[in-house]
Amino acid sequence: MTDPLLDPTVAVDAHAGERLATEPIIWLGTVDGDGRPHTVPVWFAWADPVLTVFSRPDTAKVGHLRVHAEVSVALDTAGQGADVVTGGGRARLSELGEVDDALDAFGRKYAPLLGDQPLDAWLMTFSTPIVVVLDRLVAWRGTSAGLEYRSLPSRG
Template identity: 75%
Template sequence: MATPLLDPAVPGDAHAAQRLATEAVIWLGTVDAGGRPHTVPVWFAWDDPKVTIFSRPDTAKIGHLRTHDLVSVALDSAEQGTDIVTGSGRARLSTFGKVEKALDAFGRKYAPMLGDQPLDAWLMTFSLPIVVTLDRFVAWHSTDAGLEYRSLPSRG
């Protein structure tokens, strides 16, 4: 089990964790065989320090991940650019049996967006789980007391 990056007792960490739990889209950055970056919006489930994504198996991002496992993630900026959450780590292709906890969280999170479509039907198309384990996290958020900046792991 991976060690969480965020400390819920730290206000900035708690804020970032809340955004990661509730935001609908995270941007996933991969790199193609030639080193060209490729960034796409994806639905995701967060379980510190893991981001679980479900993808069609025939996408460019899956091809990239088969060659390069280093990725970046970022939420859309909020508060006119003063609320930022980004991270990086390694991605691995997985199976439904290995992501049951994330699958349950994902189903609860996106049920309103799926409407009448059952999650099982949606997963017939987006059938390949991707698990990103973050090893780097950067976030900042403007508060009444000033800017809360967090870079994890801290660098001495």
């Protein structure tokens, strides 16, 4: 098991963790064989420091990950650009049977968006789990007391 990046006793970390747990979309950045960036919005489950995404197997991002495991992630900014969460790490393609905990969390998170469609039916299309282990996370937000900023892991 990988140690968490966020410290829930630190306000900016707790805020970033809440956003990662509840935001419906994160932007996943991959690179193609020529090093050209490719960024797409995806649904995801969060269990610090792991993001799990479910994809169609025929997408560009899946093809890119077969060549380059390095990825970037970013939530949409909130607070008119003063509430930012970005990160990076390594991704691996997985199998549905290997991500049961993430699948349960994902199902609970997105049940309202799936409506009447059962998760099992949705997974017939989005059948390829992508497991991203973040090794870097940067979060900042403006507060009435000033800017809260964290770059994890801490350097020095």
